[in-house]
Amino acid sequence: MNTQTKASTAARATSDGTLGLGSVLAGSLPRGLATPEAPSRYTVEAVFTRRPQRREILSIIGDETRALLGSYxxxxxxxxxxxxxxxxxxxxxxELRDGLSTRIADRLAAIGDETRAYEDAAALRSLDAAEDERIRAGKVADLAASITFSVSAQRTSVSVARATSDDAPAEAWANEGGHAPAA
Incomplete structure (x- = not known):
C-alpha cells in the first residue's frame, strides 16, 4: 500500500470554513495491521480540513473533550x-469506524460553533468599541470647534477707554512751546 494514500475521504471543509477531518493518513498506520501480530490499539492520524486555531486546539486536547469521549x-x-x-x-x-469517528466529528463541530460564537462576540465588541471611539472623537471635535478666541466686551471697553486716555496727553501738549496751531 502506498504510504501516502489516504484511507478515507470523509468530511471535507464546508464553505464556511468549519473545522473537520478529511481523511485518515494510511501511511501513519502501524505495519502489520490485519495480521495476527497487529496491535489492538495504536495511533491513527487524520487530516484536518484546515489548520486549527489555537483556541480550537486547546478545546480539542482539553479536559471537556476527554470527559466527553469517556462518557461514550x-x-x-x-x-x-x-x-x-x-x-x-x-x-x-x-473503533473509529464503529462510532468514535462520529463522536470526534460531533465534538469538532461543537468546538467550531463555540469558536464562531466567541469570534462573533469579539467582532461585536470591536465594532462597539469603534463606535464608542467614533462618538468620543466627535464630541471632542465638537467641543474643540465650539471654542472661539474673540475679545470680550469688557476688554473692548477697556481698549476704547485706553485709546481715549492715550490721546489726552497729546492734546495737552498741542499749545506748548514753539508750535503754533495752523490757522
Missing amino acids: GYDMVRLAVSDRRLEIHNTSLE
Whole structure:
C-alpha cells in the first residue's frame, strides 16, 4: 500500500470554513495491521480540513473533550494536534469506524460553533468599541470647534477707554512751546 494514500475521504471543509477531518493518513498506520501480530490499539492520524486555531486546539486536547469521549466509552482514547493532523491515540480503525469517528466529528463541530460564537462576540465588541471611539472623537471635535478666541466686551471697553486716555496727553501738549496751531 502506498504510504501516502489516504484511507478515507470523509468530511471535507464546508464553505464556511468549519473545522473537520478529511481523511485518515494510511501511511501513519502501524505495519502489520490485519495480521495476527497487529496491535489492538495504536495511533491513527487524520487530516484536518484546515489548520486549527489555537483556541480550537486547546478545546480539542482539553479536559471537556476527554470527559466527553469517556462518557461514550472511549476512556483510553486521547487526542493530540500536530500541525494539520489530529492524532487519535489508543484506538483502532475498527473503533473509529464503529462510532468514535462520529463522536470526534460531533465534538469538532461543537468546538467550531463555540469558536464562531466567541469570534462573533469579539467582532461585536470591536465594532462597539469603534463606535464608542467614533462618538468620543466627535464630541471632542465638537467641543474643540465650539471654542472661539474673540475679545470680550469688557476688554473692548477697556481698549476704547485706553485709546481715549492715550490721546489726552497729546492734546495737552498741542499749545506748548514753539508750535503754533495752523490757522
